Amino acid sequence: MNEHIQPEEISAYLDGEASNPGAVQKHLQTCMVCARVHMQIAKLSAHLGALSGPEVSHDFAARVLASIDAATPSGRIAKAWWVRVAVPLAAAAGVLLALSTLVPVRVDAPELRIIAEVPADDQAIKTPYAKAADTTWLFADDAEVQPEPVAESEKVLMALADVHIFDHEAYRLEGDVDMQSALGKMDESTAETLVVLLSDYAKEEVKAAW
Amino acid sequence: MNAPNDDWELVFRARDGNMAAFAELVRRYERPITHFCQRMLGSRQDAEDIAQDSFVRVFRYLDRLQPSAKFSTLLFGIARNLTLNFIRDSSRRGRGVTQSLTTEEFQEIAVEDDLLRPDRKARLNEIEAMIEQGLQLLSPDHREVLVLREIQGLDYNTIADIVKCRKGTVKSRIARAREQLRQHMEQLGGESL
Known part of the structure; x- marks a missing residue:
């Protein structure tokens, strides 16, 4: 082949985008002029690829979130529903557990060890925060110490705190567990209390955040 | 649960109010987007500002984003538009961005x-x-x-x-x-x- 290859084709060949790479390769083996162009582009490409990138500020993400926060009408970022629910729940449970150590009486704990996926259309907990359909809840059956007697709501709170609700993602099981059936495995009063509790928290949090 | 590998999964979580998911998206792309902006603008500070603005825009459009393309393509597209706007505006103000690299x-x-x-x-x-x-x-x-x-x-x-x-x-x-x-x-x- 006597005619030189267009630089555009050599450039595309370098990028693996040539329309006929075989022909380009064959030509480069015999044409010193085109081979030199190819070598120069390859070197330039290597230098460009080696350009060091900027060190992004350590607070880059924080500044992005702050900008979003400032632009949010309510002046605060709407947190995930489970954070809005779990934080006050666990805080309350922590207080109750601390109090429980003052009354070291062992009682039967609620028999709960349930991992539940919350379907968005679950009628039992159809509240505004139920849209986070991938959130998992975990409850335990081995609360060691509880005050006696305790209200149903306090039982639930203690059970929640005892199994680290914040680590809920680490306890995810394969497959979905219907929340309705999960509630069915609890004793009736506990399940009812749980639904009421979460609904109440949701109402407060939703009013505040939305 | 492992961290989601798919960008769109993070987008959907962020759409549901999970700011941790959005923060993860920012961490994944803060460097390549800032790098792109810096090479386009020549100024490190301007690049970081534009890169941050790109993520803010993404968040604003979360509800409208559709997974018809790679998320990174959309993000680079937004960053690209913002850098071009910046270059155009700088030219109008008489500040050549091409001269801004110290x-x-x-x-x-x-x-x-x-x-x-x-x-x-x-x-x-x-x-x-x-x-x-x-x-x-x-x-x-x-x-x-x-x-x-x-x-x-x-x-x-x-x-x-x-x-x-x-x-x-x-x-x-x-x-x-x-x-x-x-x-x-x-x-x-x-x-x-």
């Missing part, structure tokens, strides 16, 4: 590998500075495709999606940009390329 900024982004021999390191720094300068002399149309190809490593189809033109146009612009940059290097004494 000597200090050249030095900051220079090769920092202490293992290199001093003369070799100095030579690489010199070449890098020439390339930086040459990039800023390219038109935005040529600069963006070259940066997306050479620095971000994107293929022609993805670049075409980002800059909204045909693949053939990307091909010719990249070749043209390389040729202009090569000529610039030769003029500045970078004949050893």
